[in-house]
Amino acid sequence: MSGQVYAHVGQPFTASSYDLLIVGAGRMGAAFARFVMERAPGTRLLLAEEGGLPNEEGATILAPGVWHSFVPPEQAQRAAVTRDLLAEALNVCGVLDLCTDERGDLVPTDAVWTPELEALVNPAALPFARLDERGGVYSVASTTLQNAQAAVQAGADLMLNVRCELAGGGRVLLQRLSVTNTHEIVVEQRISVRADTVVIAAGAAGPPLAEAGLGVVTPHRQAYRQSVRLNLPSAPSSRVIQAGGFVLRSQSGGYSVLPPILHPDPCGYTPSGGRLAGVPVGLRREVIESMLDMLDALPALADERLVVGRSIADIPGAWLALPAGGWPLWERLDDQHVLLLGGERADLTGLSVAHELAQELG
Missing domain, CATH: 3.30.9.10 (D-Amino Acid Oxidase, subunit A, domain 2)
Structure with a gap:
């Protein structure tokens, strides 16, 4: 049974709890949601995104989408898994x-x-x-959209145009956004929900979100990248x-x-x-x-x-997460919160890291 899509504030939302809440439906969040629902179809999951799908102001839509095998030995397995997960989405051009x-x-x-x-x-x-010669290119925006759609078809709920604020203890304040006649973005509705696990996959905004809501300071940085x-x-x-x-x-x-x-x-x-x-x-x-x-x-x-x-x-430009160590990663912040980051090299190993986290939490 497919999940619900809450695209605008006019659609009533009554849920108060989930097994898993993912903050951010970009490349990493959408892929993780899909892998979770494939592994555990009964999971009550909410995928929450501040913009649209994909977010026109996020790094996902501007990602180069280039895969190759020129990676350090310790990343070779993740790169190979990512290529397998991309499957036919990869245009092999060298x-x-x-x-x-x-x-x-x-x-x-x-x-x-x-x-x-x-x-x-x-x-x-x-x-x-x-x-x-096995390397190539793919549309990160298209694969992100497909992954989010697959997650919803498998039973996940998706909420767009919502700003998330972490409150600790698995509580998340959902601030549903709307646009006024003067094109100002305002908070139209505030809803508090609780999740057994919260995965922060908000890209460059993820570490500051964790710091503001949980008081957890991370070593990760960010940079503004132009295309x-x-x-x-x-x-x-x-x-x-x-x-x-x-x-x-x-x-x-x-x-x-x-x-x-x-x-x-x-x-x-x-x-x-x-x-x-x-x-x-x-x-x-x-x-x-x-x-x-x-x-x-x-x-x-x-x-x-x-x-x-x-x-x-x-x-065109967007803020890009720079994970400590330079490669996609996930890390536990506390018993209920996990940070998931892609960054500059997410094209190469990001899907594998999201898949690993789905296996860990599944």
Whole structure:
């Protein structure tokens, strides 16, 4: 029997308790909900999301969705499981990792060269490479939506447009949101529910939520990541290119350029655009500096078809969790609360970590 979907505050909600409440229906929360319902179909589960599905302001919708096997040995099993879980959602196009220094697992870039790389890469500046022919891309937003739908079809309840506040002891205050005629978001209704277990899967907002509601301070950080559009022609079969921390992947006939995350952003930071040749642009100053360092190696970054914008609002971006250690994880905060984080490398091992937690709690 399918669960209920509470999309707006006009739909009455009367439940007061659940076995499991998941705060956040992004990549990690939706996958975890699906795995729980597959493992234990009778679980009374509520999946709560502050925005829509997927949240247009969250990191899930902007995630690059690139899987490859270039991971440390201790993450290899999780990466393999994640690929298996992705199944047919993964478009196998190959992932090309380009380097300046020679190592034992690398080959000359010329050995894996294709004409398509001509406008993107300078092989003289990146003379060594490794190619994962089993690697590829997928839509994180689509898989998240499918996972949430599967969880609901298996009996989970889903509430959208709700802000959660942790009150300790498994209690969660659900603040149902609505939009006024002046486009202001307001709290329309407050409902207190209790759950045997609360899993906080709210991305970058998760650690601050736990700190505010539970008094638990974690070592996890966050950063604001932008996704830059490059209007050079691509095809679904175009290889993903990785070099110097940058990721270029085919998307909608062009490329999405994901710059490296150089450092966490401080609490209270407001993202703002930088200046290029004295002209205001939408790219962050750190992104501009990273691009300037890679212009010789990746000439595409100097192409006039790179969309730099005029202000921060012109470049899609979102807050991204930075788990301590750099990889997706879950950790118990107390007897009733668990923190689940994806972050920068969630494309590679996130689904496996969510699956592990479902097995642990199941």
